[in-house]
Amino acid sequence: MLTTETTDRRLSAQGPVAEQFEAMQQQQASNQFGMWLFLATELLLFGGIFASYVVYLFLYPQGFSEASNLLSLPMGMSNTAVLLTSGLTMVLTEHTINAGRRRSALLFLLATLALGLSFLAIKALEWHHEYQEGLMPVLGLAFEHSGEHAQQVRLFFHFYFSLTGLHVFHMLVGLGLLGTIAVFILQWRDPPRIARQVQITALYWAFVDVLWVVIFTLLYVLRL
Amino acid sequence: MNEFRLYLLSWIVLLALLVVVAAGAELLSGMLAIALVLGGALCMIGVIIVMFMGLKTADALLKVYATGGVLWLGFLVVLTMADYMTR
Numbered sequence: 001m002l003t004t005e006t007t008d009r010r011l012s013a014q015g016p017v018a019e020q021f022e023a024m025q026q027q028q029a030s031n032q033f034g035m036w037l038f039l040a041t042e043l044l045l046f047g048g049i050f051a052s053y054v055v056y057l058f059l060y061p062q063g064f065s066e067a068s069n070l071l072s073l074p075m076g077m078s079n080t081a082v083l084l085t086s087g088l089t090m091v092l093t094e095h096t097i098n099a100g101r102r103r104s105a106l107l108f109l110l111a112t113l114a115l116g117l118s119f120l121a122i123k124a125l126e127w128h129h130e131y132q133e134g135l136m137p138v139l140g141l142a143f144e145h146s147g148e149h150a151q152q153v154r155l156f157f158h159f160y161f162s163l164t165g166l167h168v169f170h171m172l173v174g175l176g177l178l179g180t181i182a183v184f185i186l187q188w189r190d191p192p193r194i195a196r197q198v199q200i201t202a203l204y205w206a207f208v209d210v211l212w213v214v215i216f217t218l219l220y221v222l223r224l
Numbered sequence: 225m226n227e228f229r230l231y232l233l234s235w236i237v238l239l240a241l242l243v244v245v246a247a248g249a250e251l252l253s254g255m256l257a258i259a260l261v262l263g264g265a266l267c268m269i270g271v272i273i274v275m276f277m278g279l280k281t282a283d284a285l286l287k288v289y290a291t292g293g294v295l296w297l298g299f300l301v302v303l304t305m306a307d308y309m310t311r
Contacts, residue, residue: 032278032286040293047297051304058308077246081239087276088235095227206276210269217265221249222258
């Protein structure tokens, strides 16, 4: 492995360069580009569902508007605020670890973990409320909403549980990554490598933020 | 402005946009509400991508790639809707 002189003072730019790269700058660019490539494939997964939802929103505006009103806007807003705040703490984790401030980085990372768990707790409360109201047409559960647009409302809730369920799965993956990074920071064996891992994880976490903003907009606030 | 303040400011802007989007959906109706909700959401996404995903300091290739990703999602939705809206 090579070690190269660099003017970049960030911790992520330090350390030995992996043998397949010529310089740390190239290694970092590859890391980031690889993650963006992965996120683009994720966008393909979510993009199809978003596009289908928009089509049905256009076809059944009344039913989807009626269904959207059944969701709790305060809970949706709280979750959005919590996730946006976790985006801030995650970027501050990256900022502080690059400055070599291990303790601050760990605190910001733990704050991100706590906010992510809070998001899941609020979502679980919301799902429980919808279960009690009979608005959960999944896993063979009865759907009890009646009215002129009952079938359209049912379709909306299929989208709702698919999108929020898929998002929760991504949150769980993200929380697993954050937990692993927290252990790495506690052990502090290869700081420059940990800084680069934080950089990549921060990209994923911010992308989960972006997905939630789209989901919140489509399901909770966009009514035709 | 140091980076810490810039991130803090971005977060405040995001929360303000969230309030604007929710208020727009609750208080307004019709095209104005749709425009406000979509405009606000796009601004939020823009702030997250530029500030929290590091696109502000990324190299040109990454900027082109990220812009392409968002544009292609736009094409997917717009072209699909163009079909349904003109039937």
